[in-house]
Structures are given as C-alpha cells and as structure tokens.
Amino acid sequence: MKISIPPYVHSWPAPAVLVGCGTVAKPNLITIAWFGTVCSEPPHITISVRPSRFSFDLIKLSGEFTVNIPTVEQLNAVKLCGEKSGRHIDKFKELGWTPRLCPPLVAAPMVEECFLSLGCKVKHILPLGTHHSFISEVVCVYIEESLIRHQRRPDPKPESQLVWLDTKYWQLNKLDK
Numbered sequence: 001m002k003i004s005i006p007p008y009v010h011s012w013p014a015p016a017v018l019v020g021c022g023t024v025a026k027p028n029l030i031t032i033a034w035f036g037t038v039c040s041e042p043p044h045i046t047i048s049v050r051p052s053r054f055s056f057d058l059i060k061l062s063g064e065f066t067v068n069i070p071t072v073e074q075l076n077a078v079k080l081c082g083e084k085s086g087r088h089i090d091k092f093k094e095l096g097w098t099p100r101l102c103p104p105l106v107a108a109p110m111v112e113e114c115f116l117s118l119g120c121k122v123k124h125i126l127p128l129g130t131h132h133s134f135i136s137e138v139v140c141v142y143i144e145e146s147l148i149r150h151q152r153r154p155d156p157k158p159e160s161q162l163v164w165l166d167t168k169y170w171q172l173n174k175l176d177k
C-alpha cells in the first residue's frame, strides 16, 4: 500500500553538465544537474540556478551561457565546478582548460576540452523559489568533428556521459539492442 508523504523533488537520474558563463577574459563554470530539454524546435533547454551562486548574476547580466557536456573521465572537473565558487578561484585555470568564444554568443565561453557545447540565449527567467529557471534557446552547437554521424547529428557518447542521482555520480548501461 502506498502512503502519502510531504511533497519534495525526487532524485531522478539527471545529467551533470558544466555551464560556462561570464566572458572569455573572465570565465566561470558551474556544475548544473537541474538541466533539461523543454522544446525541440526551436531548440530550448532550461537550467535552474540558485540566486546565491556567483554564476547567477553572470548569466542574468549577459543573458547567455554555454552548456558543456563532460565525460566520465572529466568527473574531477564536474566535482570542482560544483564544489568551488568562481568568487574565490578561476576554475578554468585550476583545471588547465581553455575558454573559447562561442559565436554568435558575444560573451559566454565554451570549454574547448568538452566534446559538445551548446550556446544558449536566455529567453525567460522564472523565479520559482529556491531556484530560478532560465528558459533558453540553443542558438549554436559545437561538436568534435570526428563524432558527426548522419544529418550532422553527433554521436551522443552515451557510455561516457555522467548521471547525477541520489547525491552520487553514475554511468549508463544500454538495455535495448
């Protein structure tokens, strides 16, 4: 028998992505698990960010950010960007990573070392409570050339993507043929 418990957000499997913000000259990265697709055409995604994060004001100010997909080999970077604040350290420098311009974005840096980066422009900001949801259009995609398959769609590298679930990191297993 099911019983009723107080409402809360259950820990679904969520991607852990690296969001690039600020500028190429003064870049920052924040690990985000509250990330999701909200429209396929025109492509829109959402990220939810607490106003207390250093990245929050950077994203609000420029109205743009990048979403960089890390691999399991980059777990240490995901941990660093999710545990340290850009108020105190330069995360790109700490990781030895390269911030690169992501045209047509004019400010937000993408991570050269990540195989896939999305350039996003903020369309709506929804203050929901603990988090504000940034509903944003994906205006450009940069991908490692070797991963391009048919119709310019990239191999999503499912076996090397990170999942955040129940305060731990996981890796995916394929069930279908």
Ligand SMILES: Cc1cc2nc3c(=O)[nH]c(=O)nc-3n(C[C@H](O)[C@H](O)[C@H](O)COP(=O)(O)O)c2cc1C
Residues within 6 Å of the ligand: 016, 028, 029, 030, 031, 032, 033, 034, 035, 048, 049, 050, 052, 053, 054, 055, 056, 078, 079, 081, 082, 083, 084, 085, 086, 087, 164
């Ligand atoms: C796996 C993981 C997922 C996270 N997801 C979010 C998120 O969705 N939204 C958020 O505001 N903070 C999230 N955080 C916390 C921020 O990444 C963390 O507070 C970070 O240090 C903020 O950096 P900043 O101050 O440079 O912006 C997450 C942290 C981890 C480790």
